[in-house]
Amino acid sequence: GAVVSQHPSWVICKSGTSVKIECRSLDFQATTMFWYRQFPKQSLMLMATSNEGSKATYEQGVEKDKFLINHASLTLSTLTVTSAHPEDSSFYICSATHRGHEQYFGPGTRLTVT
């Protein structure tokens, strides 16, 4: 149980375009989902916290107009990187929790912006 999936697993896009990443909890209802960013050989940096049906809470320094997060249902959250630039290239990871302190992580999405 407690499986979280992400789609796509990797994506290449051109500079200036937008890309959407989906995060799904497959066998539980996720009241809260989190989006992280991981640079090569570095730790996970929390970008935002998303509660179902409400606006995401962004961490300091994360541009909310650039990284649009939608958590429309208890099993799906999406992260849209708008007007992507090469510096947005990274590994994006989501996690989900159901009213608890244990988070279940997705496999990640590798974004490359050319």
Next chain:
Amino acid sequence: AQSVSQHNHHVILSEAASLELGCNYSYGGTVNLFWYVQYPGQHLQLLLKYFSGDPLVKGIKGFEAEFIKSKFSFNLRKPSVQWSDTAEYFCAVNRMDSSYKLIFGSGTRLLVRP
């Protein structure tokens, strides 16, 4: 600001050697503590967690960790490592009053030589 410190960035061991990875956090309130592992090319997996009770926590694959409140530490140990333990290990802390947000340490990359 609260932080999580992992002092060992790279550790190289031979099989059957004992392992101890340090983790310290800087927050005076009540916390939940986690160790995650990320095998090459795979997503984060929970090794073990501490919420309350016995400060010596046993996890999967023979790992254990000890919470020492007075030292703000949660070190990970394994008596005898295997080649398959080669991975990156992340310590994470969740404040009880922080809406489940996890703060990650910088990670420790472990290489076990056969």
